[in-house]
Amino acid sequence: MRRFSLVSFLGLVLVGHQTIPVGNRAPLAPSTLLTNVSLLDGTGSSARRASVRITGDRIADVGALTPRADDQVVDGGGLTLAPGFIDTHSHADRSLMRGSDALGALSQGITTVVVGEDGSSPYPLGPHFDSLARAGAPINVAAYVGHGTIRGRVMGTDYKRHATPAEIAQMKTLLANELRAGALGLSSGLEYDPGIYSAREEVVELAKVAAAAHGRYISHIRSEDRAEWEAFDEIINIGRQAHLPVQISHAKLAMKSLWGQADSLIRLLDRARASGVDITADIYPYRYWQSGLSVLFPERNFDDRKAAQFALDEVAPPDGITLTNYGPHPEYSGKTLTQIAALTGADPVTTLMKLVKDAEEARKAKKPSSETIIAASMDERDIERIMAWPFANICTDGELDGRHPRGYGSFTRVLGRYVRERHVTSVPEMIRKMTSLAAANVGIRERGRIVPGAYADLVLFNENTVIDNATPADPHAVSTGIAKVWVNGVLAYENGRVTPARAGQVVRRPLTSP
Numbered sequence: 240m241r242r243f244s245l246v247s248f249l250g251l252v253l254v255g256h257q258t259i260p261v262g263n264r265a266p267l268a269p270s271t272l273l274t275n276v277s278l279l280d281g282t283g284s285s286a287r288r289a290s291v292r293i294t295g296d297r298i299a300d301v302g303a304l305t306p307r308a309d310d311q312v313v314d315g316g317g318l319t320l321a322p323g324f325i326d327t328h329s330h331a332d333r334s335l336m337r338g339s340d341a342l343g344a345l346s347q348g349i350t351t352v353v354v355g356e357d358g359s360s361p362y363p364l365g366p367h368f369d370s371l372a373r374a375g376a377p378i379n380v381a382a383y384v385g386h387g388t389i390r391g392r393v394m395g396t397d398y399k400r401h402a403t404p405a406e407i408a409q410m411k412t413l414l415a416n417e418l419r420a421g422a423l424g425l426s427s428g429l430e431y432d433p434g435i436y437s438a439r440e441e442v443v444e445l446a447k448v449a450a451a452a453h454g455r456y457i458s459h460i461r462s463e464d465r466a467e468w469e470a471f472d473e474i475i476n477i478g479r480q481a482h483l484p485v486q487i488s489h490a491k492l493a494m495k496s497l498w499g500q501a502d503s504l505i506r507l508l509d510r511a512r513a514s515g516v517d518i519t520a521d522i523y524p525y526r527y528w529q530s531g532l533s534v535l536f537p538e539r540n541f542d543d544r545k546a547a548q549f550a551l552d553e554v555a556p557p558d559g560i561t562l563t564n565y566g567p568h569p570e571y572s573g574k575t576l577t578q579i580a581a582l583t584g585a586d587p588v589t590t591l592m593k594l595v596k597d598a599e600e601a602r603k604a605k606k607p608s609s610e611t612i613i614a615a616s617m618d619e620r621d622i623e624r625i626m627a628w629p630f631a632n633i634c635t636d637g638e639l640d641g642r643h644p645r646g647y648g649s650f651t652r653v654l655g656r657y658v659r660e661r662h663v664t665s666v667p668e669m670i671r672k673m674t675s676l677a678a679a680n681v682g683i684r685e686r687g688r689i690v691p692g693a694y695a696d697l698v699l700f701n702e703n704t705v706i707d708n709a710t711p712a713d714p715h716a717v718s719t720g721i722a723k724v725w726v727n728g729v730l731a732y733e734n735g736r737v738t739p740a741r742a743g744q745v746v747r748r749p750l751t752s753p
């Protein structure tokens with residue numbers, strides 16, 4: 240048995256006063272023994288004292304283990320050891336391709352992200368996976384195939400209409416190819432262009448292709464406010480007609496008149512489950528979302544004053560909408576709609592319409608036209624009810640370099656504020672929602688539980704101090720209480736720092752049904 244210093248785990252060995260780098264890939268000894276931890280295995284079972292032996296990228300043994308000669312022993316200091324968290328709805332795609340160190344994910348305990356969400360995926364996926372694997376990602380990456388992406392490939396700029404049968408047939412071929420590359424299933428973003436223009440039948444037809452490949456369906460549903468009940472019906476019907484598991488992305492009731500209806504939603508979902516539809520959901524722990532201005536206008540009627548008024552009255556108030564990025568007027572970034580209205584001397588409704596119009600015109604003129612907003616639309620009671628639903632798992636919906644704090648703080652916020660402070664559910668149950676349930680809800684196997692044979696994705700954290708620090712003003716503040724994170728058996732994060740180990744793997748869909 241060899242006591243192991245923290246420094247050597249970071250890929251460095253101390254020799255006298257010199258520090259010599261020894262490479263950044265493999266663990267330095269054949270096995271690591273994590274001792275003195277309170278173990279939550281991800282199944283929802285209560286904490287127990289146990290040691291965990293890691294050999295290579297797998298968990299070799301769990302229980303009352305005696306150190307062996309070749310073990311590197313790591314003393315967990317009595318902290319809680321859980322499976323690495325699985326983020327079932329991530330927008331880390333682009334950052335990871337640019338070589339991000341994934342600090343935002345690792346520092347909140349995330350070891351696996353699922354990308355290709357909201358109908359938009361890297362295309363083609365095969366080469367994307369290959370280059371990620373070659374470059375070495377800091378975390379594991381799985382992906383869905385975006386409906387909008389393949390719809391765009393087939394219909395080009397002529398997408399503001401239903402697809403023809405011939406076009407749907409082409410989409411099916413593209414989808415089947417992408418699924419063969421290892422995607423988990425089909426994702427849609429039916430509130431976004433181009434998905435919003437699809438007929439229900441188009442999505443069902445494509446979901447059947449995912450079903451035939453033992454894949455799944457995950458969706459940013461067609462409405463999260465005005466027509467949300469129809470949108471819930473749509474996803475339930477997709478599950479029923481295409482015979483595959485379906486997951487509601489970032490479940491929310493994002494309109495004032497819907498507030499307080501989480502119980503009705505859960506009854507609807509439970510009824511669907513009882514009738515044979517395997518429907519689940521993920522959720523992030525914030526009252527405010529981040530998206531584009533266009534989603535405030537589901538009819539895309541940007542010059543309709545009544546629609547703009549309705550958006551501000553019902554969906555998000557002017558002082559609850561912050562522009563996080565605005566190409567036509569970069570100086571508006573960080574300002575609320577109320578503040579911009581005051582600057583321009585117009586009322587909030589006129590200001591909102593002008594912001595959308597200016598962005599549209601900039602887009603047509605090929606000038607800077609990007610725009611994103613953070614908007615407060617949800618009620619805490621609904622968030623807590625949906626979060627506690629036994630089939631809802633936790634996600635971030637975040638980016639690694641985004642302006643919404645969810646990219647850095649979602650999981651730690653849930654553990655600190657929703658579990659420790661508000662007792663939404665127990666710690667073991669919430670850990671289940673972050674690990675084994677998350678894996679099950681997106682079809683990932685061999686991760687999300689601490690059992691012999693599983694991949695050694697692990698997080699060591701302090702239940703009493705874990706909390707998020709990221710805010711809209713400081714969205715990249717690192718969380719408190721995450722001590723160490725291992726990805727495939729390699730230490731990836733420790734004491735606020737990402738290690739040089741890039742031990743992440745591409746997670747492909749199993750080729751057989753469960």
Ligand SMILES: [Zn+2]
Binds near residue numbers: 357459488489
């Ligand atoms: Zn979304």
